Amino acid sequence: MNVENSSELSRRIGDLKREKNAVILAHYYTTPEVQAVADFLGDSLALSVRAQSVDADIILFAGVHFMAETAKVLCPEKKVLIPCPEAGCSxxxxxxxxxxxxxxxxxxxxxxxxxxxxxxxxxxxxxxxxxxxxxxxxxxxxxxxxxxxxxxxxxxxxxxxxxxxxxxxxxxxxxxHVHEEFSLEKLLTLKREHPAAKVVVHPECRAYIVEVADYVGSTAGILEYCGRSDAQEFIVVTEAGILAEMKRRYPEKEFIPAPPDDETCGCNDCKYMKMVTLENICACLENESPEIVLDDEVxxxxxxxxxxxxxxx
CATH class of the missing domain: 3.40.50.10800 (NadA-like)
Structure with missing residues (x-):
């Protein structure tokens, strides 16, 4: 998508949010342009709590399907939309x-x-x-x-x-599928190349990856650790979407994404999160669909x- 189209879509999304009293919740693993149009950016816990308290008629969840379901569970009286219902979670x-x-x-x-x-x-x-x-x-x-x-x-x-x-x-x-694929050999190579770097790891990774971490935690926890640490370099062992927020918060620091075992597969990107785009967000707000509908007993x-x-x- 070129910059002009991206800017126009972002403006249209902003207009639709105001017109429909809608808010966008986005996960850290979505693309930078999706994060930029969000009203609230966070990890699963923060967004679950935010969904409960947000003042809006419509919640659009820029994330994967289970996240939008969770928002609907907590906000049954609100219309909860998901721009790409095919965006699942392995x-x-x-x-x-x-x-x-x-x-x-x-x-x-x-x-x-x-x-x-x-x-x-x-x-x-x-x-x-x-x-x-x-x-x-x-x-x-x-x-x-x-x-x-x-x-x-x-x-x-x-x-x-x-x-x-x-x-x-x-x-x-x-x-x-993302956190299973990180390569220990390549991670250790990165550590040798960047001896001053701290290794930050999500606990969904395999045990042998967790064992070489300087810090283990959620996306929010990793972000906070990078802010309070004196280190200037970090090797990031989680989904690559978090790098945008890291660079935004701490522009003076360097963040190095850890590679997967098979770099041809792009496995440190969640393919499902990347299915959420400005185009399908805009269409979702315009049509107020697809909507999350749940059986009330469940x-x-x-x-x-x-x-x-x-x-x-």
Whole structure:
């Protein structure tokens, strides 16, 4: 897209937001031009909370499908739009609600903790949701002798299990296609080339990647760490969309994206997040469609698990 078309679309989106009393929530992994038209930019937890309190008739979620579902769960009275309903999530898709219900039935008496990166159907089967920001706090809020099912990310679950020392956690075997693909060999090469750089890693990465990190945390946590650290260089081991916000906040610092194992596949970009564009945002606001519509019984069950997460102090 050329700059002129991008500017015109951005202006049109701004007009439509004012005309329709709409706000745009965007995730850090969307493209820089999408982030630029957002009213609120954040990670899953921040956007979940923001969706609950935002003053608007229409919420357009510039992100993947489960995020827009979460906004609708928390804001049933508002119209929630998703500009590209085909923008799914490999992690959410790795945990089918029907299969998860059968898995859950094998472990009666377990408290179910599910990552927010799940479908509304899985959230409805969950006792308490979590994000990468608060997964440790959520699991620690559950009595140590209470067995837990953790879904769907095996890497985040293993990381939390290691931090807590809990032996009574059962992990669902799911993963994110982006965070699974980082190369340890190439990361170690980058460390040798940039010896002063701090390595910041998302906990959805494999354990052998997490082990070489200077900091492990959510997208929001990584951003905050880069701001408070004295380091001037950072090797960033998460989805590359976060680099735009890093450069905006800390222009004096250098951010080096860690490469995937197969650099021809572009695997440190989430292909789903990149499906959200200014064109489909504009069309979505003009048509007020596609809209997220949920079964109310499922929505209420999912809402309970999300509110249980938000209420963890």
């Amino acid at each position: 992690l959410a898709e790795s945990c089918d609600a029907g299969e998860f219900a059968a898995f859950k039935a094998k472990y009666p008496g377990h408290t179910v903790v599910s990552y927010v990166n799940t479908t509304v159907g899985v959230k409805a089967l969950t006792d308490i949701c979590c994000t990468s920001s608060n997964a440790l706090k959520v699991v620690e809020s559950i009595p140590a002798d209470q067995p837990v099912i953790f879904a769907p990310d095996r890497n985040l679950g293993s990381y939390i299990q290691k931090l807590t020392g809990r032996r009574n956690m059962v992990l669902w075997d799911g993963a994110c 929505r209420r069950a999912a809402e309970r698990s999300i509110l249980n997460m938000i209420n963890v102090k």
